[in-house]
Amino acid sequence: MKLIKNLEFKIKNSSGYTLFELLVSISIIAVLVAVATVSYGGTQKKARDARRIEDMNSIQKAAEMYYSQHGYVYPANEAEFVSSGVLQIYPEDPKFVPGYSYIPTAGGYCACAQLDNVTGGNSNNRGNCAPASGGIYYCVKNQQ
Numbered sequence: 766m767k768l769i770k771n772l773e774f775k776i777k778n779s780s781g782y783t784l785f786e787l788l789v790s791i792s793i794i795a796v797l798v799a800v801a802t803v804s805y806g807g808t809q810k811k812a813r814d815a816r817r818i819e820d821m822n823s824i825q826k827a828a829e830m831y832y833s834q835h836g837y838v839y840p841a842n843e844a845e846f847v848s849s850g851v852l853q854i855y856p857e858d859p860k861f862v863p864g865y866s867y868i869p870t871a872g873g874y875c876a877c878a879q880l881d882n883v884t885g886g887n888s889n890n891r892g893n894c895a896p897a898s899g900g901i902y903y904c905v906k907n908q909q
Contacts, residue, residue, distance in 0.1 A: 810881035813859040817878040818885075818903050820856035820865065824876045825905040827851040832909060839874045839907060843867050873907030 830851045831840050846852040858864045858878065868875045880886050880901050888904040 814880045814882055814885050814903075816859050817865075817880060820858075821876055821878050821903050821905045823852070823856065824865070824867065825908070828874055828876070829908055832907075837909075839869060839872075840867075841869050870907075873909070875904060875906045877902045877904040 824846070827846050828839055828851075831846065831849055832838065834851070835849065840846055840849070843855045846855050856865065863879055866875075866877045868877075877888065880903055883901050886901045886903050888902040890902070
């Protein structure tokens with residue numbers, strides 16, 4: 766009979782968690798959430814940069830197509846890509862800031878996109894299309 770009373774007492778008193786156990790559990794969850802958030806943010810930056818590079822390459826291909834179809838001149842602005850039919854829509858930056866730049870030059874063009882990661886670019890200056898390692902812009906220029 767005494768054994769049954771002791772067993773009932775232990776069952777009644779051991780039904781909850783201590784404050785320390787709850788704090789440890791919450792701390793572990795918070796650390797896991799923080800690590801996941803940082804990892805997710807880096808993945809988003811890489812995805813945006815990949816899209817920017819793809820967009821710059823498609824602008825370059827469209828400009829070269831325009832060049833061969835329109836008497837060996839490049840488009841004067843972004844609107845000419847769409848109005849001529851070489852692009853259905855002119856690409857926009859995934860974050861919309863600062864956007865893509867298309868700069869007509871004497872006998873050519875330069876198109877640049879600012880990257881989120883500082884190691885994936887090929888130019889240090891938005892207006893200068895000369896490739897330089899470690900830049901924060903990805904730029905393309907005329908191939909002719």
